[in-house]
Amino acid sequence: MHVLILGGTSEARRLAEILAAQAPDLTVTSSLAGRVTAPRLPPGEVRIGGFGGAGGLADWLGAHHVDALIDATHPFAATISFNAAEAAATAHVPLLALRRPGWVAGDGDVWHEAGSLEEAAALLPALGRRVFLTTGRMGLAAFAALADLWFLVRSVDAPEPPWPPRMEVLLDRGPFTLDGERELLRRHRIDVVVTKDSGGAATAPKLTAAREAGVSVVVVRRPPVPVGVPEATGPGQAARWLGTLLELGVFLDSD
Template sequence: MHVLILGGTTEARRLAELLHGTPGLRATSSLAGRVASPRLPPGEVRVGGFGGPGGLAQWLREHAVDALIDATHPFAGTISFHAAQAAAAVHVPLLALRRPGWVPVEGDRWHEAGSLEAAARLLPGLGRRIFLTTGRTGLAAFADLTDPWFLVRSVDAPEPPHPPRMQTLLDRGPFTLDGERELLRGHRIDVVVTKDSGGAATAPKLTAAREAGVPVIVVRRPPVPEGVPVVPEPEEAARWLHERLDLHTFRLPD
């Protein structure tokens, strides 16, 4: 049996680890190739796009894929819809693995935005020193804001267009609460902008912002394609595979 994991996330790597070495199962992880030095999962790995839903459908056929798991980042919306179209075209079962989104708690000063552009429109009324943690590929939405100063954190260096007053911090999570507290203090941050990525690796910034009374603009994640089942944990995705592919030899670790 062959399963294709559309990956690049912590959850995708964990799923590949759970499946690696299972008798009768071949797992291939596909990475988009946008990060220069990604953390590779165990097993077979391919890097690069498929050329749209048609290209993905062709790949599924040529490599005799029996199940497809979309474990991409919650904001990688395009590939999720391509996966749904390709899976339907070749009649391959599809599952979405999505970590749960963040939930505000007492003391949070959250402002929700439907897009990066909407987040940029909210900024002038909230602050002037911005901690921007939305990744390097969405900076064009903030490029016209000439007054605020931005601290941009990303894994790889961003390319133009981007805000004119900007400092780049190259770093990769997980991040600590003490480190996020010091970052907000040291750079005198008065607004945080983030995508609702969910998970624990980058959540400490939300706690640090709450403690400091700093407002946070949270960009809502795009929806999963209609009709695609969703699970929040890699273990549940592994159980789904076990049931769909009838892997009698597959066992989750204790």
């Protein structure tokens, strides 16, 4: 049997690890978008690059005899999620969305919600002057006109222009520690953080550090997702769904 994981997230890698350990006879292909120069590769087969839209993905599912499709892409990879839903329906392949829960504000958090990067940029002048921008290397153009603000931009790979004129780039990859995030905010005198609601534990310490320091956080809301697609909130739950679907009799104790 053949499973295709649309990946690029830590949950996708963990799911591939579970499948490799507990179902070695199962063919698992992980598909990565190719936006990161040196991605962390999961076990099993790996393909890099797009499919050419929903039609191309449907063709790939049929040509490679895929029995199940799992969308474990980043919460902000909206296009591929809609393509996956359309392709799965076209190819009559069962689809599961593996979506990590979003972050929830707690006592002491000073959060401001935005519907897009452009909305986030519009909020910044009233919130602070030194910005910790953690939305990745894409989309810096939304902040390029804010010449009076200083930005610390953290991303895995180097960003491309246009970008804010006053900017320092920090190339780093999570998971990040709370002590490290505290020191980063202190050293750079950050007074506002911008993040996407990516969820997960790997990058959450910045939110705790911001709360402790009384720093405002602009949180960009997640884009819409296809309706009617069954969801799992973790790799273990996704593995159990797959085990039941394919009658593999494994994955019952996965976490």
